[in-house]
Amino acid sequence: MRIAVIGAGALGGTFAALLSRAGHEVEVTARGAQLAAIREHGIRLSGGFGESTALVAAAEVLTARPELLLLCTKAQDAEAALAQNMGVPGGLDGVPVIVVQNGLDGVATAERLLPESDCFGLLAIIAANYTTPGEVRITTAAPSYLGRGSGPADAATKHWQAVLSGAVPVIAQDNFIGAQWTKLIVNMLNGLPAITGLTVQEVVGHRRLRLAMTRSMREAVRVAVAHDVHFGALQGLSDARLRLFVRMPLALGQILPLSMKWRMGSVPNLGSTQQSLRRGQPSEIDFLNGAVVREGAAVGIPTPTNAAITALVHEVERTGEFLSPELALARLAAAA
Template identity: 30%
Template structure:
């Protein structure tokens, strides 16, 4: 086994529980910093990991206190993009000098925003490809994939080695910005549509005209990326076509948030494309409509 790490997961929802749970199964010392209902269930029964490969209860620590990051070699930073700065400020006093904070978040600018809050701390962006949900308190359900692309840093190699040994395919890439944009474009194509319709990916693409809307969204995103000087990784059109087939039963995180009456990350997905498109003079009407519709539903859920 690789050297045992002390790992803290800040914002242990579905993504954090999956990767933290995989590291705990491999023998690393893991603490999940999560909401009280999850902490209570995990302390009592362990984290139930119902994955495509196994279904078991994994024993690991859980806390609702951000101070639980103290002494961690690796922090998996998994909070919503709306909470990046506030959560970063909560953990800042407790981070050790040699800690690596790995951003496992949607959007393209979280690592930069976090570096501003955590000066002197090693922060690396990561692109996350996993379909998961919390099926109940302390109960993780895994629907597919589970791999990471990590930005190079002084401590990325040891983190990647630990993740690979734990069964998490992990690649270190010099073009994480391009990979983050590729993931952003996938999210822009699927998240709002899944959220508005409250349907999983496989059903959304069967809707009349939806594939054409998604194609328009992708074209706008690529135009904004080009204006930004970003070299988007891979063939995004092919990736968008394949996603519904690879995760047909997955609801977008935006759809899950709306269904629970929680704020979404739409401002950091289609909303970011709108913001950057306006600043750069790139027309983005399809993204603007999807962003506006989700914001409308978000407001409706908040009022209810």
């Protein structure tokens, strides 16, 4: 099958390499050093899914209409990336699209720009480090979750799940919208590592940073509950567990980030937001902690911890300097 991957970063590179290894004809879009590296030696994949090199077609924009499109850019780049690739011979409208992004808005963006396309979301729990052009290291191999809407997984979802599962573990997800909110809770792991330059494991291992992370997760859960969200089951998290978490005393609630650290394993994980900053790229923090702030404002739920984390990540973007844990905690306390 001809499969296109727009955005060959950590996750895009992972899916492109695994789909190519499974025998699909893959074309990716990339820029700069990443594009040059892929053209020179392919995508080198290592870690949790094994060692392989995928020799895939690569260009700044797609050159051929695919049979399936994976949109793997950062959330803030999704609309522009789709628009830049509309000129592919035969166009993109009508091509099935799987949006592999954090946040809550990706599928809706694809549906708006490609009204004739079947659009799905894929929640990737894979942890991948991409700090060297053309090379991706999987630090945590995990299934991904495919779906759309808030009902049971439909026949089209199950069809594409079967296609993808020939290359990478994929589960057809019921209540996908609820699962997006569950993934957003998981993504609260990203902000504090991006502020401090520590790994996710180091942040969770730091008692006071872990408490701040727990506060950010609790705010996110409260916002979702106020929106009448029924959380989708994902990576050991469920609606019942998350509603219990938000009712626990803060000290007991720390069990949630600690359990996530345990699932992550011992291989250092920088988090996708910190990786973007280390590459000198804008982060998607406005679609993670920033999304909690926006959705909280819509229902009158205060989100001071998420607002402070969002602001501090943008500060690190501007200055290029990480904050010490002590300074980050002082700034968080002042904002709260």
